[in-house]
Amino acid sequence: MSTIDPKQTTYTSPELFNVSDGPVGRPPGSERRIEAQSMVAGHSVESLVEKFGSPLYVMDETRLRASYRRLSEAFKAGWTHTVIGCSVKTNYLSSVVAVMRDEGAWGEVVSGFEYRLCRDLGIPGDQIIFNGPWKTDDDLRLAFSEGAVLNLDGDDELERVEALAAGLGQKVKVGLRINMQLNYPPWDKFGFKLETGHAMEAARLVDKSEHLELNGLHMHVGTYIPDPGLYGRGIEALIALALRIERETDATISSLDIGGGYATRNTLHDTMLPGEAITATAEEYAEAITAPLRRASAQFKEAPRLCIEPGRILVDEAASMITTVRAVKRISGQQKAVLIDAGVHIMPTAWWYDHEIRPEFDHGHDIEDYRIVGPLCMQIDVVRKQVNLPALSTGDRLVIQDVGAYNFSQSMQFIYMRPNYVMAHAKGVDIIRAREEDSYVRQLENLPDHLIGPETQGSILCKDKPNG
Ligand SMILES: Cc1ncc(COP(=O)(O)O)c(C=O)c1O
Numbered sequence: 001m002s003t004i005d006p007k008q009t010t011y012t013s014p015e016l017f018n019v020s021d022g023p024v025g026r027p028p029g030s031e032r033r034i035e036a037q038s039m040v041a042g043h044s045v046e047s048l049v050e051k052f053g054s055p056l057y058v059m060d061e062t063r064l065r066a067s068y069r070r071l072s073e074a075f076k077a078g079w080t081h082t083v084i085g086c087s088v089k090t091n092y093l094s095s096v097v098a099v100m101r102d103e104g105a106w107g108e109v110v111s112g113f114e115y116r117l118c119r120d121l122g123i124p125g126d127q128i129i130f131n132g133p134w135k136t137d138d139d140l141r142l143a144f145s146e147g148a149v150l151n152l153d154g155d156d157e158l159e160r161v162e163a164l165a166a167g168l169g170q171k172v173k174v175g176l177r178i179n180m181q182l183n184y185p186p187w188d189k190f191g192f193k194l195e196t197g198h199a200m201e202a203a204r205l206v207d208k209s210e211h212l213e214l215n216g217l218h219m220h221v222g223t224y225i226p227d228p229g230l231y232g233r234g235i236e237a238l239i240a241l242a243l244r245i246e247r248e249t250d251a252t253i254s255s256l257d258i259g260g261g262y263a264t265r266n267t268l269h270d271t272m273l274p275g276e277a278i279t280a281t282a283e284e285y286a287e288a289i290t291a292p293l294r295r296a297s298a299q300f301k302e303a304p305r306l307c308i309e310p311g312r313i314l315v316d317e318a319a320s321m322i323t324t325v326r327a328v329k330r331i332s333g334q335q336k337a338v339l340i341d342a343g344v345h346i347m348p349t350a351w352w353y354d355h356e357i358r359p360e361f362d363h364g365h366d367i368e369d370y371r372i373v374g375p376l377c378m379q380i381d382v383v384r385k386q387v388n389l390p391a392l393s394t395g396d397r398l399v400i401q402d403v404g405a406y407n408f409s410q411s412m413q414f415i416y417m418r419p420n421y422v423m424a425h426a427k428g429v430d431i432i433r434a435r436e437e438d439s440y441v442r443q444l445e446n447l448p449d450h451l452i453g454p455e456t457q458g459s460i461l462c463k464d465k466p467n468g
Contacts, residue, residue, distance in 0.1 A: 041424035055342035078290025092313030175216030220259025228288035257307035310404035318402030343374020
């Protein structure tokens with residue numbers, strides 16, 4: 001309640017001043033002149049484009065390792081027995097996963113493809129965390145035989161895994177994925193619900209099974225969660241469930257997995273503050289998650305291993321996209337469109353982030369209000385809806401920052417081929433995925449015999465045909 005007595009206070013209307021150099025006197029957006037960036041990962045943008053072309057995706061190995069080390073040190077300082085299972089789907093370029101493996105990461109996978117990729121890179125099966133809402137029977141058998149950490153997603157999978165284990169005459173260790181109401185919208189597509197008792201019921205079922213042994217609980221709060229408090233509440237609920245399971249069944253919960261979702265400095269569309277201002281640090285996430293574990297540790301049958309499954313926080317800020325302006329044109333209102341050669345097919349995260357975009361050089365030109373659009377023949381190929389940059393011309397280059405997460409794994413071949421993906425490291429720069437050629441897209445096609453005409457005899461689609 002206000003302590004001001006309205007009868008005692010005389011109201012005076014506010015006066016407005018025009019502050020020179022203040023926001024009123026400046027063109028919109030000029031309060032922050034975006035810095036130019038002519039170097040990426042220690043190499044000039046110019047030399048990179050000359051050698052590898054444009055657009056170009058550049059992964060910086062040094063930054064990748066630095067993000068891993070910072071996160072690992074932060075969590076291990078709070079809970080020594082922490083395992084980092086790097087989320088493979090976030091970026092399944094082999095070189096990225098290999099760097100993570102070198103740093104000591106396990107693999108967190110959600111498909112047979114990702115599982116085999118990890119194995120191929122030398123990550124042992126018992127250092128693979130196998131999650132996801134659907135795993136094929138073949139993939140499950142492989143995971144059993146190699147002792148992978150298997151997290152069950154629902155009743156159907158529980159029954160199927162039990163039947164497969166029984167068929168093989170094996171006893172298989174499993175974890176349960178738990179979902180709970182922590183954020184909105186809830187991530188309720190996955191796992192067993194805590195609040196309805198479904199999770200406890202599943203734990204009892206596994207406990208009674210001759211072919212399954214419950215040894216872990218898993219959850220993944222959601223994706224891009226800037227608030228460490230959510231993780232704190234999540235781990236507390238997981239601990240309470242684990243202790244209850246240990247009291248009421250024969251299970252020993254030797255692993256608690258809190259998943260991924262740690263945000264980066266990227267800014268989501270339509271948020272008031274930049275990502276940098278709202279995102280927690282690695283140390284803050286670590287403290288929110290490990291402090292409840294330290295408090296509860298004595299109550300467990302044995303101190304559990306903590307697993308985390310970071311994706312974007314490891315890779316996002318380590319990669320940049322170099323792109324070239326191919327056209328500038330006026331669109332609605334005062335805005336101009338800058339057409340670049342990197343569209344949403346290779347940068348799908350532009351659909352939810354306002355990526356930071358920097359010009360290679362700042363020649364001191366006036367600031368312009370731009371929409372940055374890609375080369376695809378679709379109106380929705382918009383990379384930034386609105387950004388203020390020093391006036392740009394055809395041929396200028398731009399650097400789009402923090403594109404390491406999900407942009408390769410969710411990219412699509414549409415209209416244009418994917419470009420070169422390179423990694424900058426201590427000894428230079430290597431291509432880690434070569435630019436696609438036409439034959440890459442067409443190689444799996446088959447032209448039925450009756451469609452092969454005299455004109456198509458030399459086509460790549462005819463090369464294995466008797467008459468080709
Ligand atoms: C089970 C699981 N773990 C980890 C991740 C990684 O998430 P992020 O890249 O947001 O850290 C995901 C992504 O959705 C996930 O589904």
